Amino acid sequence: MSFYQIMYISSASGTVTPSQCATIARLAAASNRSVDVTGLLLFNGKRFLQVLEGPKAAVERIYDRIMQDDRHCAMVKLREMTIEAREFGEWGMVYDDSANPTASLKDKVVALLDRAGPSTRADFIGSAGMYRDQTQPVI
Ligand SMILES: Cc1cc2nc3c(=O)[nH]c(=O)nc-3n(C[C@H](O)[C@H](O)[C@H](O)COP(=O)(O)O)c2cc1C
Numbered sequence: 001m002s003f004y005q006i007m008y009i010s011s012a013s014g015t016v017t018p019s020q021c022a023t024i025a026r027l028a029a030a031s032n033r034s035v036d037v038t039g040l041l042l043f044n045g046k047r048f049l050q051v052l053e054g055p056k057a058a059v060e061r062i063y064d065r066i067m068q069d070d071r072h073c074a075m076v077k078l079r080e081m082t083i084e085a086r087e088f089g090e091w092g093m094v095y096d097d098s099a100n101p102t103a104s105l106k107d108k109v110v111a112l113l114d115r116a117g118p119s120t121r122a123d124f125i126g127s128a129g130m131y132r133d134q135t136q137p138v139i
Contacts (some may be wrong), residue, residue, distance in 0.1 A: 002082050002083065002084055003053050003054055003055065003056075003059075003082070003083050003084075003085070003086055004053070004054065004055065004056035004059045004060070004080075004081070004082055004083070005051065005052070005053045005059070005079060005080070005081055005082075005083045005087065005120075006051070006052045006059055006060075006063050006077065006079065006080045007049070007050070007051045007052075007077070007078045007079040007080075007120070007123060008049070008050055008063075008075050008076060008077045008078055009047055009048065009049045009075070009076050009078060010047065010048045010050075010072040010073065010074055010075040010076070011046060011047050011048075011072060011073055011074045012043075012045075012046055012047070012048065012071065012072055013070055013071055013072055013073050014071075016043070016045075016071060016072075020071075021043050024041070024071070025041050028041060031062075032052070032054070032062065035054065035055070035058040035061075035062075036054050036055060036058065037052055037053065037054030037055070037058050037059055037062060038053050038054060038086055038088055038089060039051040039052045039053050039054075039088050040088045048072055050066070051087075051088055051120075053083065053086045053087065053088060054086075056082070078123050079120070079123050087116040087117055087120050088116065
């Protein structure tokens with residue numbers, strides 16, 4: 001069985017607070033789980049980076065819904081492809097609200113990237129421009 005993967009970045013439309021972001025992530029996790037979609041939502045206070053993985057129709061449906069959401073704008077799709085196995089096996093959420101992220105945040109990002117394949121890793125780190133390297137988040 002194959003899966004579908006979409007990765008995108010976007011910018012928060014206005015100020016998105018930590019609690020608003022947590023709410024988005026909590027609702028997303030519950031809704032995605034119900035249709036067997038996993039992935040990752042990363043937010044650094046200004047930009048979102050999200051990876052959705054699961055059955056193609058479900059991933060596309062969720063992506064279309066997210067596109068309509070006015071809490072963010074300037075969505076740029078970084079990857080869209082069929083994958084043989086999930087690269088982010090569980091739902092992950094990383095929120096960073098400071099220019100000096102804690103070690104646990106860094107550990108979490110590194111751990112999530114560790115499970116991804118080399119090309120996903122490269123897109124994640126390179127195209128997103130959110131991380132200069134795996135351990136030095138740049139805001
Ligand atoms: C950055 C961002 C990421 C989101 N990710 C998801 C997601 O993974 N799954 C999901 O169901 N909704 C996600 N949402 C919320 C959807 O845009 C939408 O509000 C929600 O699915 C409810 O849609 P509905 O009002 O049409 O039912 C996200 C919203 C934002 C701003």
